[in-house]
Each structure stands twice: as C-alpha cells, then as structure tokens.
Amino acid sequence: MVSLTGTLSLVFLAVASVSLAAPFNPPGGVGLNVTPIYQPMSQFDFHSLSLALYQEYIELDLFHHGLAKFSVEEFEAAGMNAEDRFLIEFMADQEVGHARMLSNIIGPEIAAKQCDYTYAFETVREFVDFLLNLSVAHTVGESGVYGFLEHLNSRAAATLLLDSITTEARQQMIFRQFEGLFPMPIWFVVGITQSMAWTLLAPHIASCPENNTYLDWQNFPALDILNNPDATGITKDTLAAITHNRSVPLSKPGRVVHLSWEDPGKPVGPNGSYITTTSAGKPKHVAWISQLNTTYTDLTIVGKNAGFTYQPGEEIYGDHTASVINGTMFIMVTDEDPYITPYNVSKLNEHVVAGPAIYQSG
Secondary structure (H helix, E strand, O other): OOOHHHHHHHHHHHHHOOOOOEOOEOOOOOOOOOOOOOOOOOHHHHHHHHHHHHHHHHHHHHHHHHHHHOOHHHHHHOOOOHHHHHHHHHHHHHHHHHHHHHHHHHOOOOOOOOOEEOOOOOOHHHHHHHHHHHOOOOHHHHHHHHHHHOOOOOHHHHHHHHHHHHHHHHHHHHHHHHOOOOOOOOOOOOOOOHHHHHHHHHHHEEEOOOOOOOOOOOOOOOEEEOOOOOHHHHOOOOOOOOOOOOOOOOOOOOOEEEEEEOOOOOEEOHHHOEEOOOOOOOOOEEEEEEOOEEEEEEOEEEEOOEEEEEOOOOEOOOOOOOEOOOOEEEEEEEOOOOOOOOOOHHHHHHHEEEEEEEEEOO
C-alpha cells in the first residue's frame, strides 16, 4: 500500500513529466493563452455584475451626499481635516471608475443607471459608521463581491472586478481609521451571497429609472440587532487616527445579543418592487458568518419574531488563535445549522429565516 504522501509524490512526478504548456509555465491553470472577453458569460454573471453595479452607484452617491451634508466645522470636530475630506472625494472618483468599468462589461445600453437613495445618519461620525459597516457601502460591497467572484463563468470579468474590489478593501480600512478604530482586526475577509447582499442593499434604494435591470436575487426578511455594539458612542472621544489599540473592546464572547425580525411578504427596494421571502422552517439558530467560519449559536425565542443568543467565542483554528468574531460580520436567523465553508455560502440561503444583519463586534 502506498502512503498518502507517497501517492501525492507519484502524482506530482507524473504531472511533472508532461511537457510544459509554455516556457517556464507548469501544466495546469485556467484561461491561459486565450483572448479574454470581458462580458457576462451567463445569466448568473449578468445578475451578479448588475448587483455589483447597483452597489457602486450607492457608494458613489453616499460619498458625495456626506460631503455635501456636513460643514467644514462638523468634519473638523470629528478630527477630519481638509486632506481627509479630499480623500473622501477621491474615493468617490474611484467609484465613478468602478461603475464605468462594470457598465462597460455589462453593456452601456443595458446596464443599470444610478438610482435615488435614502440614508439615516445625522452626524459625521454616523456618516463614517454608515460608510464603514452599518449600511451597505463597504462591508456589504466587499463581502458581497467576494461571495460570488470565484463562481463567475467569465474569468476575465472576474479579474477586472477583483481589481476594483481590492481598492475598496483599502477604503474600508481608511474608514475604520476615520472612526478611531483599529484598522484591520481580522485575519480573513468573509464573503456572503448575492441574496444576502441584495437584502442589505435594497432597502436603501428609493427609486430607479424605469428600465433598470430587475435583479433575480432573493430578498430575505429583515433582521434587527436591538443592542448592536455602538462604535459611534464608545469611540465618541476618539478622533480619527492611523490606529488605536483599544483596551476596552466593543463586545466580547458571551455577550447577550437581542434580535427581532420581520415576517416575509414586505415590499422593499426600488419603488417597493421586490418582496421579501424565505423558504426556511422555524427559527432555531443564529448563523455568524465571519472570517473563514460560519458559526452557529442557539436562538432562544421570547415572543413573536423575537429572541436572543450569545456572542460565540470560537477561534479560527483553535489553540488560542484569533477569535472568529471580530471586526464586522453578518448574522442570520436560520432553521438549521448546515456545514458551510467560504466556497459554498450559497447553501445557507435556503435556511435563512431572516437577515443578514451586520454585527459590529469591534
């Protein structure tokens, strides 16, 4: 009997004996020596890229809205000077480029156009927090793309989208710094499904041009975290800075988390043209999608569409490695606790009772 190590060695030797596909290129790889075509190759591609375009439009609008809403004095009271405001304006310009790139891939004649949006923030700190994670701008935009990027049929389009989302990952870090938070408290950035991202994005879209793309993704019933850790309050005396190593965390394992959720059947999104649905059974668990893991905790029901759970304390690899729950992540009420990995998060869709909601642990 050949050991596993021996088997792998034999396979490697067999592959290595094959002539190279090109000078200095080992055999294998996908999409090499082809002429790339930067366009959707399936309906999955079209609706995924269209969702990303909707995301870019709201980010672009949100940057400009915040800059126009608040005075110089209000920004400076939050520790953000003229250079910081210019950086926000420059990031808005980046979103113009991202939106144009996606429109060109989809096709300028059929690509969705910019919509009208609703926002709920009244201070500069709330604006920054809205951009950072409690809305749709960067946590949702970044994780939403990571969730479908490797499943696109068009690998060429995926390459361009990856080029844009890496820029937005840097924006995410900057907004944590604007809020006085540690810039990168996680080891891995999680991906979520298109339906999860669309559930979080759609309620902020008031109306769209009549012929805009109608997305095929599901809208789940909304989930509300009644006692979400509040960075705007805890860090109210912390001005913008490159980093703060805070001794008092926003949350910790064992913290009780109170939840409420809506019934399906609510109109949401542009002109109320989407209806929330679920195929799940009775609520039993809370799924925490964070870093490499999807972790479940038990849900205790306390009334109609209300319950509580406890923040888990699992570590990424165990053995005193980094906590699974850190930074910003997504939680959902589910009927079952299926085994989920970063590549097959879509398997969770059928079990979502409500959510996701964005949990800001630190």
